[in-house]
Amino acid sequence: MHTKTLAELSAALQAREFSSEALTGHYLERIGRLDPALNSFVTVTADEAMAAAAAADRRIAAGEAGPLTGIPIAHKDIFCTSGVRTSCGSRMLDNFVSPYDATVVARLKAAGVVMLGKTNMDEFAMGSSNETSFYGPVRNPWDTARVPGGSSGGSAAAVAARLAPGATGTDTGGSIRQPAALTGITGLKPTYGRVSRFGMIAFASSLDQAGTLTASAEDAALLLGAMAGFDDKDSTSVDREVPDYSLHLNDSIAGLRVGIPVEFFDEGLAGENRVRIEQALDVYRHLGCEIVEVSLPNLALSVPTYYVVAPAECSSNLSRFDGVRFGYRSEQSGDLFDMYSRSRGEGFGDEVKRRIMTGTYALSAGYYDAYYLKAQQARQLISADFKAAFEKVDVLMGPTTPTPAFEIGAKTADPITMYLNDIYTIGVNLAGLPGMSIPCGLVDGLPVGLQLMGPAFAESRLLQTAHAYQKETDWHRQLPAADFG
């Protein structure tokens, strides 16, 4: 069953080929057997999943089912789930059981999905390798000595290993697209404001966006349709109709103008990766697309800009974790400020502390203009570059990452090398635009991702474009070896 895509599982459930209970049981069995080698789940909610599957089966039997009824999925542990621990990959929230559901969780629940559990992630979504998690690193199912990428590394590894047919993730600087690329699956980061952030533990509020990790674009269309839409609990969600993403998936993309930003093909891009991207572009030429070179001249500013804006916002967002009302509180506390510094000192990991300190510095009196304000200006320039490009082309394409998955521990000593892994993904977040990564081949047996970027609210166009490729190729159907050698 697990070799089917989510869309195929949906059809099979509707056709009563098997029950949701059988399907859910199958995935739970796989998780139990295979996840010890991957560490992709932090919490498995087996009992709740089986109960939800039984309820889904009753709805299917009663003819009340929608396309997602009975489909098991996993949620990144950044989404609050009522009555279930929501750790955000941190010791700080190891004891935190959320009293409410995030809007994304509630909407998917209402659409009938079955939650298998909560997936591992970089602590508070800060990381590109899933090595900053309090629960230990996640391993890449294509090579367990390597990272799956991050921060949605648990969701990516789980879907790549088919421990779940789909999972939710969040993308602040590439946290869906980068792990999707490194694990050979399809990742979609929607336009900022397309999906509600309510109940998604904030890292950098102006950049965070929820999205999907699935085998295919067709699967992503199904999940996004259920997640997207205005939410009166999130002022930054946009009140705009949600199209039926599945409806136009098969529309022809002949004549589509594809822009190739020259800045994505710099010396940082590994040779073999470049070849895979160029081969993918050939497929699009074959599909009748017009490939043109474009430039995003300020793209080089995106990494430094991001590493001012995101830490600045996180330094404030993470202030609520003070040991007073929920989460970790140090046993050793003396007076109030001692309790703060011990609880935060012991509850947060190094990368989180590094970013809180960086951000605090960037917002400090005397530095605000030089860092935060300057970064906001650079952000405007980057947005303007994208806007100008989309006056000439319909979509942009390039690599998702400079290299395939690297080895665990390879970049932990030098945060800057780690940060540079996000060089191709960050621009889209700063501009608030939708982006996708789809698998486009292997380099030395490791997956490589093609990145698709579109103008605001062009998710439908991106999904069509990705789907057209996936009808021509089968990279998205290739699975890692069954024993994760």
Next chain:
Amino acid sequence: MEWETVIGLEIHAQLNTSSKIFSAAATAYGAEPNTQACLVDLGYPGVLPVLNVETVRKAVKFGLAVGATISRRSVFARKNYFYPDLPKGYQISQYELPIVEGGEVEIVLEDGSRKRVGITRAHLEEDAGKSLHEDFHGMSGIDLNRAGTPLVEIVSEPDMRSAREAVAYMKTIHQLVRYLEICDGNMQEGSFRCDANVSVRPKGEHAFGTRAELKNLNSFRFIEKAINFEVERQIDIIESGGSVSQETRLYDPNKDETRPMRSKEEANDYRYFPDPDLLPVVLDDAFLEQIAIGLPELPAAKRQRFCAEYGLSEYDADVLTTSRELADYFERVVASSGGDPKLAANWVMGELSGALNKAGLDIGASRVSSAALADLLRRIADNTISGKIAKEVFEAMWEGEGAADDIIAARGLTQITDSSAIEQIIDEVMTRFPDQLGQFRDGKDKLFGFFVGQVMKATSGKANPAQVNELLRRKLAG
């Protein structure tokens, strides 16, 4: 040396919305601790603020009332600091782009002189919770009911030159926010409170002295006392060769002194930045016009109209416009008594206010309605009763004995205006006091009052005083 005091005030007025500024939790005062705090107020992981538009309307109302510029685009910012009663670790406020900029109010001082005080800005923000240090042995309790309560912070220019001016300004703003119905003005519950920036400089000097910020000023009396104490303290320091340090000081009403706050209570760098969870507040003409149309008549305009329309003195107009409720009451009395505004003013400011004060009631809780008082005043105007009898009737009305006419009838207080009846009584009195009559006629004019008194006594005060005077004068003359 002669010193000049310079004062600027930051007033925090709690907006009287039913729900909080960024959540749907209730704002009612006095609930059990932590029963009016939802997940947003508690700063739970993942929750987001959503602006209560009603708070924007109220802030705009204030801005329009003081002639300020209403920002078409204002921005919420985060003020970052750690404190247990600040759940998110930051307060959502407005910093660089407040909703209201500029404006001014006119204050009236005790000697009747007037002065303009500039308003620098007014911005929206959320209140913090409360730390409770009593009742917890060696520990602190946290009540987050107040967290997220909407406030408008009104920052004045440093235009005040004495504690009395500061109090007059505070009272003017207090009156204004209540007129606008944007704040209940309850100072005991902390709905209206202020911080004062106080400095001194040699008279004639233009540069400001170093200021101290006084916190915790929650009554008009404390503001005056705290500022006066602080001014003395600063002058003493300078005159003895020292210099004032810029600091935050807490007023202690029990000791009547200000003292510096502990350094931990005073954060230094708030790291303000625009709150990415909230969109900028963008206002269009239609929104502002709709609010402008709904503005009530403001105290200054009402005062002027009362002088012009009712012929009242400035003092009377000032007193009667203290609150909208009192002014409305007065106008209803004038309208339904159809009579003399001056008579109505005297009664509202005299008997009625006296009775209210004595009972500790607001005008809204008056035991005598405006219609009932108007009925009484009509009976004075149509000579049914005299002003003196009216006071007796009013007391009975206050005690709940019924309407004016019922009391007059029940107690037989109707004035005697029948000349022949009064003449008959005068004749009887003259007969009863022949000695006094003789003395009067011999030129002892002062005895006229004696005869008036006897006639009034014989009629239990019910004889029309004017008629009694006139008839007596005629009859006594012989």
